[in-house]
Amino acid sequence: MDTPLPSDAQRPTGAGASPAAPKLTVIIGCYNYGRYLPAAIDSVIAENVCAQIIVVDDCSTDNSRDVMRAYGSQITPIFQPVNQGVAASFNAAFAQATGDLIYFLDADDFVLPGALKQALSRYEPGVLIYHYRMRYSDETGALAGIHPAPQIPLAAGDISRQLREQGRYATNVTSGLIFAREGLEKVMPISTEHYRISAEGYLVSVIPLYGPTRAHEDTLSAYRLHAAQNWKSQADFGARARKGLQHDFNRYEAIRDHAGRLGLPVVPTLGDADLLHLNDRLISLSFAPEHHPVAGDSIGQVVKLAKSVVLEGEGARARTARQAWWTIMGLAPAGLRRQLLRWKMDPQSRPAWLASSGRFLRKRLGVVLR
Known part of the structure; x- marks a missing residue:
C-alpha cells in the first residue's frame, strides 16, 4: 500500500527534531561544454556550502579538460578514457561521492544564487528526491521564464502508484533535481547501454518506488537553451x-x-x-x-x-x-x-x-x- 509522507503539520518539532546538516556532493558531467563549464563550477563554489564538487569529462575534444585542471583542488576531476555517455559519467562520479545529498548539474547549466543553501535547509531524512523549478537561460546566461511552467504542479509525496499506472509524473530535468544517497544506492549503477543521454530519466522513474519525494517552488538553477543540446540539436x-x-x-x-x-x-x-x-x-x-x-x-x-x-x-x-x-x-x-x-x-x-x-x-x- 502507498503510504503518504506526513504533512508539515504532522512532522515533529521542537528540540532535537531538526536533522543534522546534510553533506552535499555536486556532480557535473561534461562533454564538449568547455565554454559553459566555468559558469557551472563557479556557481557552485559561490554558494559557499562546502560541497564536494566532482566534474566528469566524457572524453571531450574541446578545452573542457584544461578548464577542469585550472580549478586544481577545488574540484575532483574524473577523465573518462573513452566517450561512454551520461550514465557512465554518473556511475563513475557516484562511486567517489561522499555526500548525503547528490546533485547532478549539467555542465551547460548553473546554480542560481542562494539556491543550494536553501535546498540544504529543506533536507528531510527519508525523502529520496527533491523536485525544483528552473529558470530558462539563453547562451549568455540571461534569465527568462520558468521550467516547468508554474501552472504545471510538480508531483510530490508518495508517487509510486502514479509511476506504476502512468509511467511518468511532473518533474524536471537533471539540474532541477536533488537526490538522497540512500535512494541512489538502491538503483545505481545506471545502464550505460540504455542511458547514454537523459540518465536522470531512469533515476526519477525508479527511485520513487522506494520512498517519498518533495516538490518545492523555488528555482534551483538555470536551464541554458542552446543549439547543441542533445534533443534540440536533432532537426528530424x-x-x-x-x-x-x-x-x-x-x-x-x-x-x-x-x-x-x-x-x-x-x-x-x-x-x-x-x-x-x-x-x-x-x-x-x-x-x-x-x-x-x-x-x-x-x-x-x-x-x-x-x-x-x-x-x-x-x-x-x-x-x-x-x-x-x-x-x-x-x-x-x-x-x-x-x-x-x-x-x-x-x-x-x-x-x-x-x-x-x-x-x-x-x-x-x-x-x-x-
Missing part, C-alpha cells in the same frame, strides 16, 4: 520522437524491474496514460509512419488515449484546452497536423500571431498544452 522530428519513445520503453522496463523486486503491481500498458509518450507517438506517426516503432498504432488510437488521460491538479481551462488540441490533432489533415506540431516543437518557427496567442493562454488563462 520523426527521429527525435523515436528516440524519445525508446527512452520511454527503457524507463518502463526499469519501472517493471524495480517494482517486481518490491512486489508491486504495474499496469501492462504504461505508455497509454503517459501524455508525453503519446505526444511522441503522434509525432512519429505524423512525420515518419514507416519507421513507427509501435505495432498497430494509429493517429485515432493515440488521440483517443490522450483525451482519456486524467492529470492530477489540472484545472478546467487547461483540460479544455488540452482536449481541444487533441481533437484538432485527430481531425486535421496530415499536412496541417504536421505544421501545427512543428510550431509546437519549435517555438522560433511560430508566426507572431500564434506566439502572441500562446503567451495570452499562459499568462491570462493559466493554460499550458501538454
